[in-house]
Amino acid sequence: MDKKPVTIKDIAQMLGLSKSTVSRALIGRSDIHPETKNKVVELAKQLKYEPNTLALNLKQQKTNTIGVIIPETINRFFARSVGGIQRVADMAGMNVMICQSNESYLTEKNNLHSLLSSRVDGLLVAISRETDRTDHFRPILERGIPLVFFDRICENLGASQVFTDNAEISFQGTEHLISQGCKRIAFMAGPQHLFTSRNRLQGYSDALKKHNLPVQESLIIHSQYRTNKVEEFARYLISMPQRPDAIFAINDYAAIEMMHIFKKSGLRIPHDVAVLGFNNENMCQFVEPALSSIDHPAKDMGAAAAEILINHIRHQDLKPEQRIIKSKLVIRESTLKIPAF
Amino acid sequence: MDKKPVTIKDIAQMLGLSKSTVSRALIGRSDIHPETKNKVVELAKQLKYEPNTLALNLKQQKTNTIGVIIPETINRFFARSVGGIQRVADMAGMNVMICQSNESYLTEKNNLHSLLSSRVDGLLVAISRETDRTDHFRPILERGIPLVFFDRICENLGASQVFTDNAEISFQGTEHLISQGCKRIAFMAGPQHLFTSRNRLQGYSDALKKHNLPVQESLIIHSQYRTNKVEEFARYLISMPQRPDAIFAINDYAAIEMMHIFKKSGLRIPHDVAVLGFNNENMCQFVEPALSSIDHPAKDMGAAAAEILINHIRHQDLKPEQRIIKSKLVIRESTLKIPAF
DNA sequence: ACCGTTCCCGGGAACGGTCCCGAAAAAATA
DNA sequence: TATTTTTTCGGGACCGTTCCCGGGAACGGT
The missing domain is CATH 1.10.260.40 (lambda repressor-like DNA-binding domains)
Incomplete structure (x- = not known):
């Protein structure tokens, strides 16, 4: 031994x-x-x-490894993205090194150093909720290390990016609620320094404006992608003098918890309040009423990001690429006030 | 650049x-x-x-890295375990390298080689569903590389192990169902070559025997931890001449889907069929009726496994350790036929 | 003035591979 | 047989870091 x-x-x-x-x-x-x-x-x-891979990597000056930084593994959306990343990496014969920032800027920075000193050949990053500056990514780009952001992207950095059509799909989702007769649509918005969150809010308010509905601050909840505040939000909405007749939640977990609280308060869904989620988790079809949601192809996004990255690793002189993944509105019972036939 | x-x-x-x-x-x-x-x-x-960590590691003959092999990241149970592992590793200043076997024996073997040639200092493994032999772990032990199995363990290998009290908690869960007046309790069992599955089944049948209830093969479903067969199972149970009055599911997702199908078939829960899940996901409290489940402290398990591993890395001459993590039965509405007061 | 000690620093080996280059042996050709 | 070509192998440099060892300079004590 x-x-x-x-x-x-x-x-x-x-x-x-x-x-x-x-x-x-x-x-x-x-x-x-x-x-x-x-x-x-x-x-x-x-x-x-x-x-000994170490010796080999040292000699070759490359590690055949791509570094991934995501907010949390426990977040199913990112877990699915990682699945897509792994699949593409495997096919290309590359290894994957996963770090989670735990939604913290500082940890994200540490992850970056750690991956950098491990000499990964390229980086796939979805920034943390806290990250409101981009300076820590500058050195990466200056050194010419391939870098692709996905979902939680960084703008104005000139790096490659993969993200979903958040503005369009939020517009579409909101319009769907309006088409069902909703007039006071509450919206759970994420941190406004995140591109994703801003786009969603934009789509929401654009849809309202198009249909001549007022955009009311009191109906917009600034959540932090945290689930432990959902109950508080729900009670706030219920207690409003003019109760909202729909809620566009930040994700399915929040949506389902909201539904639960609404129901306990005697509100009927979708009749009194329509509920629309985000991410289209499996659960959506099993709750009551079945939850309408936005289908985000997380795995495809991860795969696309990995493809772009590997391309950039293999051909150093490529221009930054930007790819937008299409989401899909999945309508179920929780938003159908007018029965379809 | x-x-x-x-x-x-x-x-x-x-x-x-x-x-x-x-x-x-x-x-x-x-x-x-x-x-x-x-x-x-x-x-x-x-x-x-x-x-350059590569050069350093090559020189020092150690990488400060622990390798982790889990079946799937998308599986929340293992995602949570990884969370616990990361926390402990971070505190010890060690890195974590995660591989997923995708529940495949072959991939697991490849992962092993990959981590071995990356010269990880130790290994944390939860074997895949397919893995019914243990020969690929022998060389690891012979070389004296610290190895700790968690949850999906390998017996008779003389390696350290961390797992939950599956037999006891299944016994307890089954007894709870019996105490609610259930007499025909269906059971979703995993692959019988897995220690975990065998123990669960053991606990289930022990409880039945203790209460003089027959153990019927027709009520035992041999699932594969796959969710796509749940509907089939549910329909089978409903169609039985003597319908079961309870189902002990393999995890919460299966349980929730079962509930959904039962309800659509006009069965009342828990009155006609009681449903008991496994893992106690957040969702349990939000479905209707709220799902009883087994709380598995996945994070603690990961943390414990990591602690043991790091200990073995730091002190080479330690004996293999075995730690059992206690689970907890969480009773909600889905199994309460007799109202508590 | 001489010697021992302390303080800094440089040289080189080592970790485990790959790869270039040159050399010896074998084979082919003249 | 002499020369060229091909085949097969060994020597050593190199990747970036640490660490052991040895050496020179400064310094204090006799």
């Missing part, structure tokens, strides 16, 4: 060869006698030789 | 020093003139020097 891992040198000594020869045999490259090669490969298998 | 990262040698040349001196200055170790040290540190900061 506690034996040092077997190296190329060990095999060389055992066979009376030089390490160059052993290396050649194991790589399968040129200039090697078949018989010698066989002997080496055989012994290597027998000794359970595993090449 | 595309500049090579600055190395210790670069700094040495710029200041007319040797790399040894620069190294000493940056490490903060012995024998260095304060003035020289200042100059070096200053320039390093200015040039945004990041030490």
